[in-house]
Amino acid sequence: MSNSVAQNVRTFETHPEATVPAESPLAWSYHHSGRPGVSAKSCVVLRERAMLGHMILRGGAIVLDEAVRQVLGVGLPARPNGLTRDESGERSIQWLSPDEWLLIVPGGEEFALEAKLREALGDAHYAIVNVSGGQTLLELEGEKARELLMKSTPYDVHPDAFPVGKGVTTVFAKSNLILRRPDEQRWELVVRRSFADYLYRWLLDAGAEYAIGVEA
Amino acid sequence: MSQSLKQPNRLREGGRVDRARTLSFTFNGTRYQGHAGDTLASALLANGVDIVNRSFKYSRPRGIVAAGAEEPNALVQLGSTEAAQVPNVRATQQVLFDGLTAQSTNGWPNVQRDVMSLVGKLGGRFMPPGFYYKTFMAPASMWMTYEKYIRKGAGLGRSPMENDPDSYDHLHQHCDLLVIGAGPAGLSAAQTAARGGARVILCDEQEEMGGSLLDSRELLDHQPAAQWAERVIDELAALDNVTLLARTTANGYHDHHFVTLHERRTEHLGETAPLVDGVRPARSRMHRVRAGQVLLATGAHERPLVYGNNDVPGNLLAGAVSTYIRRYGVVPGNRLVLSTSNDHAYRAALDWDEAGREVVAIVDARQAPDGEWVEQARARGIRIITGSAVLEAKGDKRVSGARVATIDAEAFKVTGQAETLACDTIASSGGYSPVIHLASHTGARPIWNDEILGFVPSLVKGVHAAGSARGIHDLAEGLADGSAAAARALAALDLSAGTLELPQVDARREGATCALYQVPHEKPTLRGPKQFVDLQNDVTAAAIELATREGFESIEHVKRYTAMGFGTDQGKLGNINGMAIAARCLNRTIPEVGTTVFRPNYTPVTFGAIAGRHCRELFDPERYTAMHQWHVEHGAEFEDVGQWKRPWYFPKNVNGKLETLDEAVARECLAVRQGVGVLDASTLGKIDIQGPDAREFLGRVYTNKWAKLAPGRVRYGLMCKDDGMLMDDGTTSCLGENHFLMTTTTGGAAGVMEWLELWHQTEWPELDVTFTSVTDHWATITVTGPEARKLLAEITDIDLDKEQFKFMDWREGKVAEVPARVFRISFTGELAYEINVQANYAMHVWKTLFAHGEKYDLTPYGTETMHVLRAEKGLIIAGQDTDGSVTPEDLGMHWAIGYDKPFPWIGKRALSRPDTRRVDRKQLVGLKPRDPAVVLEEGAQIVLDPDHAIPMPMVGHVTSSYYSAILGHGIALAVVKGGHNRMGETVYLPMVDGQVHEAEIVSNVFYDPKGERQHV
DSSP states (O other): OEEOTTSSSOEEOOSOSSOOOOOOTTHHHHHHHOOOOOOTTOSOEEEEEOSOEEEEEEEOHHHHHHHHHHHHSOOOOSSTTBEEEOTTSSOEEEEEETTEEEEEESTTOHHHHHHHHHHHHTTSSEEEEEOGGGEEEEEEESTTHHHHHHHHOSSOOSTTTSOTTEEEEEEETTEEEEEEEOSSSEEEEEEEGGGHHHHHHHHHHHHGGGTOEEEO | OOBOOOOTTBOSSOSSOEEEEEEEEEETTEEEEEEETOBHHHHHHHTTOOOOEEOTTTOOEEOOOOSSTTOSSOEEEEOSSSTTOEEEEETTTOBOOTTEEEEESSOSBOSSSBTTHHHHHHGGGTSOTTHHHHHHSSSGGGHHHHHHHHHHHTOOOOOOSSOOOOOEEEEEEEEEEEEEOOSHHHHHHHHHHHHTTOOEEEEOSSSSTTGGGGGOSOEETTEEHHHHHHHHHHHHHTOTTEEEESSEEEEEEEGGGEEEEEEESSTTTOSSOOOBTTBOOOSEEEEEEEEEEEEEOOOEEEOOOBOBTTTSTTEEEHHHHHHHHHHHOBOOOSEEEEEESSSTTHHHHHHHHHTTOEEEEEEESSSSOOOHHHHHHHHTTOOEETTEEEEEEEESSSEEEEEEEEEETTTTEEOSOOEEEEOSEEEEEOOEEEOOHHHHHTTOOOEEETTTTEEEOOOOTTEEEOGGGGTOOOHHHHHHHHHHHHHHHHHHTTOOOOOOOOOOBOOOOOOOOOOOSBOOOSSOTTTSSOBEEETTTTEEHHHHHHHHHTTOOSHHHHHHHHTTTOTTTTTTTTHHHHHHHHHHHHTOOHHHHOOOOOOSOSSOOOHHHHHTTOSGGGSSOOBOOTTHHHHHHTTOEEEEETTEEEEEEOOOEETTEEOOHHHHHHHHHHHHHHSOEEEEOTTSEEEEEESTTHHHHHHHHBSSOOTTOOTTBEEEEEEEOTTSOEEEEEEEEEEETTEEEEEEOTTTHHHHHHHHHHHHHHTOTTSOOEEEEOTTTEEEEEEESTTHHHHHHHHBOSOOOTTTSOTTBEEEEEETTEEEEEEOOOSSSSOEEEEEEEGGGHHHHHHHHHHHHGGGTOEEOOHHHHHHHHHHTTOOOTTTTOOSSOOTTTTTOGGGOOTTOSSOOTTTTGGGSHHHHOTTSEEEEEEEESSTTOOOOTTOEEESOTTSOSSOOEEEEEEEEEEETTTTEEEEEEEEETGGGOTTOEEEEEOTTSOEEEEEEEOSOOSOTTOOGGGO
């Protein structure tokens, strides 16, 4: 379960081989606050994409770009606040800060991916940190999704200011999260585990007038 | 409850109200009727209600003066039920709805018969400015008594005592251009910008957009001006790049073009938002606008003239008279006298005449007025008295006459014999003051403009003003000005403006305005009838004169001494007149006297709108761990630690009774000391540190040494600020040669992360190291107690042999089938294992522990037990036993300070200062109360001699104190001056109730002083 590809850093496979019940950060919220159904009136639909692999990449852009390109077939976003995805749309890389990117991949891929990246990176200065247990991804869709965001974040979410392929870390209600726009229809919210319930309750409350529904 | 169905002052036709829709409402207990489209004020006037309030200080009867936000008198309390109470609503801004219930905010027992008015009548000499200060502040102890009655007499509304059933909202908006005010300049500006494709927000505080165009006599493109306004609004509404916000007041202009707009969304529909599809929409919404550029098209407020008894009901602004007639179809009286200094106000007389009521006279301060409207009035045979003004209103509860005489405004003298004209309404106009409040919020001082006799806004970068807001009162010029200002604003953003054909305005000849503020009286100001300057705050011309005589020469001082422009009024009507009076008394010009500044908010905003949805369960984020549901289901009481909800203790039901905190904690403590307990420690901050220089970095931020910590080992570390004071502590594990996992206190996590980044980014960027928060990624489960090994061994493949897995080691393996890192560290002094697993699997591991733990009576414990157990071991909590003034030396932790490390770590320099080397610093010690039953109070002060005269020299205080179940007596940690050298001495703790506790200074390690139990 452990691996020391780069000897000096201890990587760690967090997933059990056996089948073990896992709970998303919203398990308690679904139990406690429920999931309002999606109806014809729902102008906003909320969907959790739980149990994905989330990793933080730190280092120089040029070196990381090469390694990521080699391993994932898609490079780092060329600009600050950029978001790129591979062809399947299942794997994404987002600029977080000048030497920091967020990699999101299907759950379970992260350990092998880290090993491959470390191999490709060799002696370069970089860090890779698995944060999969610490965050979850929510999707918002629907004609009122943008207005719901306007209730929540001071960031400008108008399409002129927030085109597809952009992602930011920003204030959201009294917390913060990563907000991104992978395509025309959807907004993605990457939220921290411990704040997930607060944000879920916020979204249900602010979304009530849009008959927000939660897709199971 | 009497009922009045007639609306004696309602015209048969005209105005924008819908006479087919009759609405009933209640004011001060009486039922009335109005129409859809009315404001509460227009409906009250239609019903002939003269007195709407009592004045703040003198309790004089007051009526409606204005038709908009500048109304000083008609402040009402809304709400038919307790929960729906809303104070300080201007009747002029409250749209009428069926069933509206309102009351005057002042007046006790009621507005018609008022106890306080006696004080007001005796008035002047008894209540000069500074009256309250001078009269009631001495003796100081009595102020609270006086105040209760003063407040009762002069209430300013009250807040509801029940929960508000409504919800409120915020909406963050961004735009290229925010246009405030949808009058002629605002509309042409918005249209210009919108046609160019810019993102535009246009807001207006009134029910309908259009501003002065809605009641103007003037024509645009040969049609009533309101029709042009409607066309423009329709065009704007159809555009995607435009947001139109009616019923929305721009209340505050903050830094960087951040403007707060208060939109009243349902207040025109009812006192509580009506349900829509089972959901109650937000009653009002705060739009938090970040604008590229801002255009102020806020128009102007008409300035009343200051004459005797100008506050008696029936004294109105000239423009308000026109607005009530033309917009609401209401004539607020029968016989009008108009007192004016300008041409524009003549429209009030023309409108009044057209409404079929009598214009007694127009009293014009100018010698030879000759504008077009003047000619029209003459042609109708209206009497015009030139070179004169209304000196004084007659009447008590309603105007009954106007004393008129010729005056010399410049010499401030009455020059002729006064004549009394019988009338019931006096309209006055002293010109127009641009509404410069919002520009003033930015800190820009207004500039006096002699041509328009008013202040115009000075503008910071990115702010523009257009039309009346900058003194351009002519309609044609205002329309053009709005469009040009929008083009300028867009040019500043490198955006292009659209093209616009301005509507045609018929040219109208207008004569010059003369400067008249306070009207002279035969008697000196201090002796004559009261001439009100600020009606809301009851400030008179005499008060301002007196203030200047008492030496208050700065206008800011005059304001504070007299209360002019205070409160919700913010000087809308009175400020310019007040400055003019101060200028006259001080023999200066108005610009020399200067102006006070206007503050947010422009009009009152409900707390609900400010709070938005940040209330009740959403007031503050609550952070939960992965085991939260288990804690809730097992009856945990929770404690707030930062934003985390941590289990505080787990009370059990014993013989049908729930344990108290003390009972539960004693049981939980003994379970850990004698069996095994489990703690959810997931909230501890965790930072993953990687890089070839990680070890070096740790050596610089921690006081102790990190050079030789081997992979597989853990070390406790102390972190100081650069002043040498303890900041945070925790364990850091060496995962690999270049890889560490740092833990921090729960509350200190974010601060430590920032601290590491700060030093790395600003001081040591050459170090190759990165920090990533993994607090939420890992869930942490602490299993501790003599039985911990046996329990854990059942569900792990890790070799727990005490020689293989020693204290301060960590190992990898599986716990309950889940990959885990297990750290043998102890905050209890017992054998302990901290298990880290990926948080999504944590609940499974937690439950598995309990499945196996039953036979060991595995006991969940919370933060309170954790605190007791660590205190028994003398382990500190940063932030409880330290307060930013405690060094590691003070804590007796010399063993954790590496003075000989090659690189000077943070705090080292400070720890060699004479002050930090003093031997009489407050040092951490243990206190053992002489009486074993006593648990000292945390925060209690420590003295050496209880018989010393008061004030006794205090030598320290208790930082932590608990009852120790295992020891059978109270224990405490304390800081005491020179405490390390006072072992065995007796100290005293005098309590508030007179008791004095006695305690012995002992080592801070109370239990297992050799530390053997954690090594077993």
